[in-house]
Amino acid sequence: MxxxxxxxxxxxxxxxxxxxxxxxxxxxxxxxxxEPSKPPSGAKEFTLTGSAQRGWLLGEVQAYDIVSLRQENGPVEQPVLEVSKGDQVVLKLRSSDVTHGFSLKAYDIYIADGIKPGKTVFVSFKADKAGTFFFYCNVFCGDIHQHMTGTLVVKD
Ligand SMILES: [Cu+2]
Known part of the structure; x- marks a missing residue:
């Protein structure tokens, strides 16, 4: 026994x-x-992961990083993406927590149904206008929502 x-x-x-x-x-x-598909070759690819505490984090946030991310109280990240005029740009938009949104008005990009955790939203466009443009979260996601922005610089 x-x-x-x-x-x-x-x-x-x-x-x-x-x-x-x-x-x-x-x-x-x-x-x-x-991860459903590979971006077109030669494209400038960026991954932006939305965090209701930290803003747009540049790069991939793995599922096992999310717990520590929630405990961290770092500054709000406002990434700057640099490309050259004529580049094909692919954005991989992800969320580490709640539903976020994405809008890049200068290029008429507006994600209407949100970026939900566990899903990747792909945005692809040709950077045919030079300049400095802002993108932001368009779904209210918490205290830092208004600061959840970033910059796209398209160099001539
Ligand atoms: Cu957000």
């Missing part, structure tokens, strides 16, 4: 180790699974 109890403990311990070790791998695989 005692012996079988110990065996059960070992089995449970083993299961726990498998779960703890396997979870990050599973999350990574899931993140890759969410």
């Amino acid at each position: 005692r012996n079988s109890g110990k065996k059960l403990d070992l089995v449970l311990l083993f299961l726990l180790i498998v779960i703890v070790a396997g979870l990050p791998l599973g999350i990574q695989a899931y993140d890759r699974f969410l």
